[in-house]
Amino acid sequence: MSGLRRLFRGENNYDFVRLWRYGLTASAAMVVLSVGLLLLRGLNLGLDFEGGTAWDVPTSSLSVSETRDVLRPLGEAESKIQTVGTDLVRVQSGTTDPAKIQEVRQALAGAAEIDATQIAVTTVGPSWGNEISNKALRALVLFFIAVSLYITFALRDWRMAVGALVAVVHDIVISIGVYSLLQIEVTPATVIAFLTILGFSLYDTVVVYARIKDNTPMVSVAGRMTYTEMASLSLNQVLMRSINTSLTAVLPVLSILVVGSLIFGATTLQEFGIALLIGLLVGVYSSIFVATPIVAYLNERSPAYRTVRERLASKPTGEPRRAAGRKAAAATVAAAETPAADSGTTSGKKLPAGYSASHPPRPRKNKRR
Amino acid sequence: MRRSGLPTLITFVVVVVGLVAAVLAAGWSPLLGLDLQGGVAVVLKPTSVADEEQISQAVAVIRNRVDAIGVAEPDITIQGGNVVVQLPGVKDRERALELVGSTAELRFRPVLQTFPNPELLAPVTSTTVGSVSGNGANVTSTSSVPAVSTTVAATSTSKNEQSLGLPGGAASGEYALGPLPRRQSTPAPSTTSAPTSGDTTTTVGGVTSTTVTASTVPASTTDTIDMSWPPVTPRDEDTNDATVILPEYDRKTRQETFRYALGPTLVTGDALVAEKTQATLDPSNGQWLVEITFKDGDENVGTWRQAAAACYQASNPQVCPTGRLAAVLDGIVISAPSVNSTFSTGNNAVITGSFTQDEAKELAQKLRYGALPVQFERQQTQDVSATIGRDALKAGVAAGLIGLAIVAIYILVYYRILGLVALTSLGLSFGLLWAIIAWLGETRGLALSLSGVVGIIVSIGVSIDSNIVYFEQIKDDMVGGRTMRSSAQRAFHGAMSTIIKADLVSLIGAVLLYWLTVGPVKGFALYLGLSTLLDLVASYFFMRPAVLLLSQSGLAARRPSAFGVRESRGHQGAEATA
Numbered sequence: 001m002s003g004l005r006r007l008f009r010g011e012n013n014y015d016f017v018r019l020w021r022y023g024l025t026a027s028a029a030m031v032v033l034s035v036g037l038l039l040l041r042g043l044n045l046g047l048d049f050e051g052g053t054a055w056d057v058p059t060s061s062l063s064v065s066e067t068r069d070v071l072r073p074l075g076e077a078e079s080k081i082q083t084v085g086t087d088l089v090r091v092q093s094g095t096t097d098p099a100k101i102q103e104v105r106q107a108l109a110g111a112a113e114i115d116a117t118q119i120a121v122t123t124v125g126p127s128w129g130n131e132i133s134n135k136a137l138r139a140l141v142l143f144f145i146a147v148s149l150y151i152t153f154a155l156r157d158w159r160m161a162v163g164a165l166v167a168v169v170h171d172i173v174i175s176i177g178v179y180s181l182l183q184i185e186v187t188p189a190t191v192i193a194f195l196t197i198l199g200f201s202l203y204d205t206v207v208v209y210a211r212i213k214d215n216t217p218m219v220s221v222a223g224r225m226t227y228t229e230m231a232s233l234s235l236n237q238v239l240m241r242s243i244n245t246s247l248t249a250v251l252p253v254l255s256i257l258v259v260g261s262l263i264f265g266a267t268t269l270q271e272f273g274i275a276l277l278i279g280l281l282v283g284v285y286s287s288i289f290v291a292t293p294i295v296a297y298l299n300e301r302s303p304a305y306r307t308v309r310e311r312l313a314s315k316p317t318g319e320p321r322r323a324a325g326r327k328a329a330a331a332t333v334a335a336a337e338t339p340a341a342d343s344g345t346t347s348g349k350k351l352p353a354g355y356s357a358s359h360p361p362r363p364r365k366n367k368r369r
Numbered sequence: 370m371r372r373s374g375l376p377t378l379i380t381f382v383v384v385v386v387g388l389v390a391a392v393l394a395a396g397w398s399p400l401l402g403l404d405l406q407g408g409v410a411v412v413l414k415p416t417s418v419a420d421e422e423q424i425s426q427a428v429a430v431i432r433n434r435v436d437a438i439g440v441a442e443p444d445i446t447i448q449g450g451n452v453v454v455q456l457p458g459v460k461d462r463e464r465a466l467e468l469v470g471s472t473a474e475l476r477f478r479p480v481l482q483t484f485p486n487p488e489l490l491a492p493v494t495s496t497t498v499g500s501v502s503g504n505g506a507n508v509t510s511t512s513s514v515p516a517v518s519t520t521v522a523a524t525s526t527s528k529n530e531q532s533l534g535l536p537g538g539a540a541s542g543e544y545a546l547g548p549l550p551r552r553q554s555t556p557a558p559s560t561t562s563a564p565t566s567g568d569t570t571t572t573v574g575g576v577t578s579t580t581v582t583a584s585t586v587p588a589s590t591t592d593t594i595d596m597s598w599p600p601v602t603p604r605d606e607d608t609n610d611a612t613v614i615l616p617e618y619d620r621k622t623r624q625e626t627f628r629y630a631l632g633p634t635l636v637t638g639d640a641l642v643a644e645k646t647q648a649t650l651d652p653s654n655g656q657w658l659v660e661i662t663f664k665d666g667d668e669n670v671g672t673w674r675q676a677a678a679a680c681y682q683a684s685n686p687q688v689c690p691t692g693r694l695a696a697v698l699d700g701i702v703i704s705a706p707s708v709n710s711t712f713s714t715g716n717n718a719v720i721t722g723s724f725t726q727d728e729a730k731e732l733a734q735k736l737r738y739g740a741l742p743v744q745f746e747r748q749q750t751q752d753v754s755a756t757i758g759r760d761a762l763k764a765g766v767a768a769g770l771i772g773l774a775i776v777a778i779y780i781l782v783y784y785r786i787l788g789l790v791a792l793t794s795l796g797l798s799f800g801l802l803w804a805i806i807a808w809l810g811e812t813r814g815l816a817l818s819l820s821g822v823v824g825i826i827v828s829i830g831v832s833i834d835s836n837i838v839y840f841e842q843i844k845d846d847m848v849g850g851r852t853m854r855s856s857a858q859r860a861f862h863g864a865m866s867t868i869i870k871a872d873l874v875s876l877i878g879a880v881l882l883y884w885l886t887v888g889p890v891k892g893f894a895l896y897l898g899l900s901t902l903l904d905l906v907a908s909y910f911f912m913r914p915a916v917l918l919l920s921q922s923g924l925a926a927r928r929p930s931a932f933g934v935r936e937s938r939g940h941q942g943a944e945a946t947a
Contacts, residue, residue, distance in 0.1 A: 048749065058756055088757075098466075121752040128412065128748040132890070135449055139885035146877050154870050192820055192893045196827055199878040199897070203831065203871045207838060210867040241834075241841040247779060248837070249830025252772030256826055259768035268404070269764055272823045 012239060016232035016288070020296075023289030027170060034177020041180050046187040047122065049129030052094040053101050056120040056267075059112035060087040067091060070111040074103055084267050096123055136191050140198070144168070147202055155206075155213050159298035164205045167291035171201045171282045178278050189271040197279025200249065204242065205287040211238045212295065219308055226312055227305040231296040235288055246284040253277050374914020381910035385797045392804045399803070400810025401457070402818030402892065405762040407755030408457035409465055413745035415450070423743045428452055430699065431469055444816060448891060451748065457816065458755070466750060475638025475736060476609065476697045477673075479680060479689035480705050482630035484614075487598050489626065599628060607700050609634040615695075617702040629702055631695055632688060635676035638736070640669035642716075646737040648729035651721070657729035659720040661736060670716050677718075680708040696736065703735050765822040772826060776833060784840055786924075787932045790915045791836035798832055798907040799825075802900055820893040828900035831875065835908045838871075839864035839916065853932065857920035861913050868908055875901045 006012045047054050057067075064081045067089055071077050079093035091108065095101065101121060109116035148161040175194060179186060212234040219227045253276040260269025299305050403410050415424065428445055431454060435443040444455040454469050602613040610633050617627045645662035663670035676694060679685035683692040695705035706720050720732065773795075780788040802825065809815040842864040846856035879898030883891055924931055 056754075056757055058754070058760075118754045118756050120754045120757045121750070123747065123750040123752075125414070125746060125748045127414070131414065131451070131748060132886075135886045136890065139881050142885065143878050143881045146881060147874055150873065150877060154873070188890070189820065189823075192823075192890050195878070195882060195890065196824075196893070196897065199875045200827075200831070202874045202878070203834075206871040206874050207834075207867055210870050214863060237845055238841070240844075241837050244780075244783065244837045244841070245830065245834040248776045248833040249827070251775045251779065252769070252826045252829045255772030255775065256768040256823065259764055259771060268761065268819055269768060269823070272820075276823075276827065 012236050014232075014236055014239070016235045016292070017228055020289060020293040023285075024293060027174075027286070027290055030174050030177065031170060034173045034180070037177050037180040041183070043176070043180055044183040044185050045129065046185040046190075047092055048124050048132065048188050049186060050094070051096060051124050051126030051128065052092060053096060053104075053121065053123045055091045055105060055108055056084075056122075057089040057091070057108050057112050057114070058087060058118055059089055059114060062089050062108075062112050064089075066111065067108070070107050071104065074100070074107060076100075076104055088267070090267070096125065098123075132188055132191060136195065140195070143198070151206065151209070155209055157209075157213070157295075157299075159295050159302075160209045160213075162298065163291040163294035164202055164209070166294055167205055167286040168198055168201050170286050170290050171197060171279060174282050175275070175279050179275075184274055185271070187268075187271050189268050190275045193272050193275030194279060196276060197283055200280060201283030201286060204245070204284055205291045207241065207245075208235065208238050208287050208292055209295070212292070219305055224312065226309040227299045228296040228309075231292050235292055239288075242284055242288065246280065250277065250280050253280060374917050377910055378914040378918065381907075381914075382797065385800050388804045389800045392807045395811075397807040397811045399806040400816045401758075401762065402816035402821065403455050403457040403758065404751070404753050404819045405758050405765075405817065405822075406457050407753050407758040408455065410453070410455045410749075410751040410753075411466060411469055412748040412750075413452040413454065413469070414748045415743040416746050417743065419450075419743040421447075424450070424452065427743055427745070435465070435469060449886065452745065455816070466747075466752075475641065476634040477636040477676060477694050478613075478631035478634050478697055479676070480629050480691045480693040480695050481612070481632055483691070484598055484628040484630075486625050486627065489624065599630070601628060602700075609637070615697055615700055615702050617705070627702070629695055629705065631697065631702075634697075635679070635688075635694070636672045640664055640672055641736065644737075646733050648724075648726065648733040650726075651719075656721060657724040657726050658722075659724070659729050659733045659736065661718050661720065663716045663718075665716065673718070674712050677708050677710065677712040681711045698735060704732060761819050762822075765819055765826070769822065769826045769829075773829060776829060780833060780836075784836075785931050786919060787836070787840050787916065790912060790919065791833055791840075793915070794836060794907045794911045795829065795832050797911055798900065798903040801903050801906070802896075805899060805903075806896075815895075816892075817896075818892040820890070821896040824893040824896035825900055828897060828904070831872075831901060832904045832907070835864075835868045835872070835904050836912055838867050839908070839912060842867075843916070843920075852926065853920045854926065857916050861917075865908065865913070869905065872901050872905050 062070075064083060067081050068077055068079075071079055071081075071091065076091075076093050076095065079091050081092075082090050084090050089108075089112075091104070093104075095104075101123060105116050105119050105121060109119055112119075144165060148158075148165060151161040151164055152158045172194065175197065178184075179190070184190075212231055215230050215234045215237075216227075218225050218233075219230045225233070253273055256269050257273025257277055260267070260271075260273050300309060415427075419427075424447055428447060431452065432443065432445050435445065435454070435456065444453075444457075446453050456465050456469075599614045601616050602611070607613050607615070612633060613631050614628050615631055616625045617629065618624065619626050640663050642662045642664055646660065648657055648659050650656070651658050663673050676689070680689035680692050680694050683690055689708075691707075693705050693707045695702045697703070704720065706722065710718075712718060724732070777788075777792055780791050782788070784791065806815075806817055806821075810817065839860060842860035843853065843856045846860050847853060851859075876898055879894045879901060882894035883898060886894065919932070
């Protein structure tokens, strides 16, 4: 059966432990790269962070060079001029002098043959950007603290808080790296989008963790799984959800991006879209390939789970270990009977035919209402 | 134990539909932010450290100014120590920005005539007659130019008046000519109480007494006090050259105490050296006074000297018949002291008048910064044209709809009937959200901005996710060999606990962002938080009962594939294909 079909049926059983190695390596490389880029290339900070004025001229008749000619007599020829979509020309300059701003507005209106009030003007003081980012930063730090406390409390495992935070920082760093690499302009919309991503990334991570926590009882002295294997299994169980959720989150964001940039020339939407898209993808990735291995790593070092691991490792016959598929896992919790041995293979991508057929549906803790 | 959630389901749907219908019936619709409908927004940051009270005073002043130019739905808020002013749909942008952003121009105008507020006069009656009459005399004298020197003496003792004098010069008493009333709890004062100073109630008292006096002591009243109540000059006619009628307010009670007929502006605040305007203690008599210093030059201190010459003892009745010079800010008289020197030399003057320390400081502050208690600088101004705003809204809505459509297709193909549940659930929570946004817009003036729209679009993903978590859990259970019927029951617990945990993280983020940030980030956080909350509600009250009902239907038993799930063929060797 194809991978997709297995996924759809919830019978996927990927060896995440192996994938994690690649994932963590890739993540480390990307983080290093991002930091390097940030140091070398820096960020393309938008108007709101640098201070200055932007004029949005709704016109399709002005070209960049024509606009520059209009601005030359005003001493603003050095302004940054872009066409956005097909019917918007955006001019940005460092001036914040109200008189100059009006002059430019009038001149642009004259050249585009529109009324001056149709031109949107945004003026930003030089300290505004710092103000926004400082506030956002403060919010961020508090957010991290609150979420750490919350995760520690709700999932009763501080290691998960650590994992979630590392994953989120990883997301931020890589997103910033992408912004630095592509020199996309950083605006307040970008900041908002990043904050959203954090929320989303954490949300995603918590969904994975919640499943790990539900599965934790499998890792017991009587159990047949190490914590790491259980974590891998949990990922398999929530994988389809992660994929579906990511798709349903990414699709509207793509729509924001496409509609915003191509169709209507709504620049703010475009700015949101880019940041959200990058962040969503990184966020989903990190909850699987960063957050989870970290928790697994940390927990393997806790005494209880180490005992389990050592015991399992010393068993000569071996157990179906990671091979424990989803059905087997279900059975693990329920029944204690030993399943068919799987010759101790650790790759165990497939279960022997009829493997779980011998097991009745697991009776689980009854919480039925 | 209710196995069928039908009542819950029906109740929820009815409530949502009812709410939406109610909002529609009330004719409410979401209030659009200015980035969606055009307008002007400005973020003002205090240039120096300001406490909360100062900022809220500033907000009050700004609100008055905005009201005066007639903006439909101004939104003036304090966000993280900044004042954010949003003026959607405002016509005269330049003027609006100028009014809001700048500290108003201070103008010194000669007082031509004084009108006490008749409403305050009427109920006054029985106020301490003794002092009243005395004060009444003062009042009269104040308003009627140089006349009553005797009264003056009395006045000075009752320490109610203000006067403009030379620094280090005589205390107010000496030049009692037209001392400005400065009443502390003393009911005495003559004409004016600066609205600035904290004396509020006193002012009223003073006013009252004035009235009484006026009626009881007609003799003194004669000259200038007029019992009529002329209309205040509209703001756009309040130009420097005009003769205007302007009010004075008691700051604490906000009651109008006086109106003044004022001549053309003689001196503007430009002539003042702002940094040197300060409250100081007069060492000679322990009185608080306000020092003002003029800049050099004919256009500065020169104008002041001319004005003082005209007003001193009303030596030029044409220009300044009462001998008093009113300081006017924002179309409001903040102080109307009499002039007790010609100021022929020097650049300094003092305003005296038995101030308390607070009063003196407040007056100094007003003279320094204009009516705003703190000085602001514009951090960000945004001037969005109506066209661009509309386009942004269209783009936002289009992006939302297209995104939703794609998601709908995907989710329907993947989950089939369960997908329909997810979409209905999304639709219901969106209906609720729409009703709440409309309600907030209508009652709280809370506008939906572009970042809010993005927040809502993003929340589509989060809302659908709750359904996905549940559905996948059901499928997972069914892989274990259960029927859909029993899976749906059991899976809900695990799913809901996951949903709550994850949603709480989003909520924590939204609350913190809302609480700590400024401007667009705040709007975004609000809508993200709201939709997350609604997601929880919809999950519990709609998704769960709906899925449970469906799972009990015959269809679920006969054709699970219609739900995008596959009944595990575990017992018949499901793994054969593996």
